[in-house]
Amino acid sequence: MIAMPVQYYIKHAFENEGASISEIARKVDVCWRTAAKYAYKEDWNESPPTVRKKRRPVMDPVADIVDTWLLEDQLLPRKDRRNAAAIYSELREKHGFEGSERTVREYVRNRRKELLKEEPEPTAYVELVHEPGEAQADFGTIRCVRDGKIVEAKALVLSFPWSNAGFAVPMPSENGECLLEGLRLLFEQAGGVPQRLVLDNATTMVATIGKGEERTLTEAFMRFQLHYRFDVDFCAPARGNEKGNVENKVGYSRRQWLCPLQPLNSFEELGEQLAIKAIRDMDRIHYKKGRTIADMWREEQSALLPLPSVPFEAVRLDAAVLNNYAQFRFESETYSVPQGRPRQKVLLSVYWDRIEVRNREGEALTTLPRHYMLKEQPIDWLAHFEIYSRRPRAAVHSAMFRYLPKAVQAYLKEANASERSARVRFVRDMLKMYSIDEVAEALEALPADRRANPANVELKLYALNPENGLPEPIAEGYTPIEVAAYNPDSAVYDKLLPARAEGVVKA
Incomplete structure (x- = not known):
């Protein structure tokens, strides 16, 4: 198995640079089959890959009609784009094209390269100028009520500056599993994947920051990006204004969707409420363009990439050794595995909300809820x-x-x-x-x-x-039992009161 950065380069060159399998294989010094394996790979989950579907042509281009097809095909995985033969057949059947197939093949081959050059580079985006299909994402802190206390949690917000549409999903933390699971949920709420995503330099995504725009990504985030096929831009350090739309959307969603304080019975329940509020919020007029956000969002959705057939599974694989009490430590928290044995090595599949524990043979031992210490105040x-x-x-x-x-x-x-x-x-x-x-x-x-x-x-x-409370009786043996058990009769004391007649006290 080749290193993850090499896999990333193969997929990027094949999808975005138009490089052939042979060219990629020569450049990275691998065999043709290995290069093809990662170029066509769609499911980037760590679990064993599913059987790759047969390639079927969809959306390829010639003239204005063909150019449109070629541009539309850029929104789809390469395996789903129409080839020259399919374009030629469709042109003849639907548009009465009388040219030869060779002419179409030559046009498509040359025009594809020209359209790739015409695509704007990420650096062409400037502040406050946004294209449909571009999105920004960021975490914000939210406050909710749980078990009679105010707790601090996180909300991952996805905003689309062109239409000003936005979505939010609550999470207990900003760790890598919460980030990737949150983005998956947000993409599904949006009904598609943004072509370009602007993010900050969180360590859950960026392992090291180089000069200028150089970034070394974490392996988990590279898998996620390959799975959903979006381009990513990272802000310059300490330059949050480069994603100002989502910064504003974080504050807006907190004020409009989470005030007054909402109950946090479960993150799933609160997430459903936020999804409903995000859709309802689109009925308002865009602050600048004079149209409803809902109308603009419907238009922008056509620029989104389609969701993959297999959702990404945000999981981190780890291992631990049980102590003498059949417990293990993970992120400063202690977890008990009653089904385990002391000193047993176990395998961990860490999700955002749970930890699945298996023995070394892969047999499931237990599933434990993942612990989070949310900040609380009465x-x-x-x-x-x-x-x-x-x-x-x-x-x-x-x-x-x-x-x-x-x-x-x-x-x-x-x-x-x-x-x-x-x-x-x-x-x-x-x-x-x-x-x-x-x-x-x-x-x-x-x-x-x-x-x-x-x-x-x-x-x-x-x-x-x-x-x-009443004091406990004194344990002593000097008082006679007749005295200790005596229960006074209050009627005896009534005889000592002065007699009353017609409201006058007689002495």
Whole structure:
């Protein structure tokens, strides 16, 4: 198996430079079959490649009609482009062409090279000048609510500057698996692949930065790029303005699609919501061109490359050795493999959301959820109730109300408008001494008729506090059992009270 950079060069030369298999084989010093293997390769997943489909001619060109076919064919893999014979047959059948096949072959051979030269170089793109089918991608930080806390996650945003269409997908991290899985999902949402993608110099894509535009890409990203056949441009270091459209789209999507804070029950569920909002957002008018983004997006979609028949599988292959507790460490996290043995070597298939563990023979042992330590901060409920106390009637309609514990929600909802004001202020005062979970526990412990009285709730809060519990009886053997077991009768003490007659106390 030849090195990945050589595979990359073979595919690039064959697809984009019009080089023949023989020319490539001589240049990289490999046999013709090896060069052909990687030139025609479509599935760049690390798993064993699927059987390559037979080549079938699609979209090739002569005259204005043929030129159009040739340009359209550039959007397709080379194996799907029509050859000269197919063009000749179609010209004769549909356009009454009377020339010879040799004439068509010669025209197609020469015109293809001319059209390749006419294609704009990546450096021809200048700031604020964008062509259909060009896209930019970047990560942004988002905040959501999970398990009653505000957590920080990431959103990968894909924007198309020409139409100003954009898509976003939430991810737990900016690691390589999240990046590639996110781009795959975004391409599928867009219904195609951008011809050119502008990115920053993240280490998940760029291994080293050379002089000028020289970049050494990571092997995983090279596989992904070959799989989807897009060209890539990387910004100059510290020059984020070179992808200003997506920088703006990151902020726009955060403000328009994720405010107020959205629940993070799962990344898949939040991703579906963002996809719906991205489509709805296209109904607005383009900020500059006076047309709806939806109309422009439909036009731009024709410039996208088709999706491959096999989706890319973003997976990293690794290995580990189980310790004496059948555990292994990965990215500072500990994972247990009950099915494994101490000191056993295991193979890991690391995806963005899970880790598949196999033994050395490739047999599956277990699948574990991948751990992520998202930054968390508690919701400052006292600050929110300070606001609610100024507008008590609007408390149940606030953006954060749905994240309150159910017992607190019910406590506020079951009161009428006049009672709600007092209850909001009561909860606010209790939050100065107790947490929102403690207040919810006290409310749950009381029936509705008893929690209507704030004093009962406060007493329950006091009783639930471990520090306020009754002391344990003193273990001692000096007190006689008759005394220790004595239960006083309160009626005896009533006899000691002065007698009352007609409201007058008699001494």
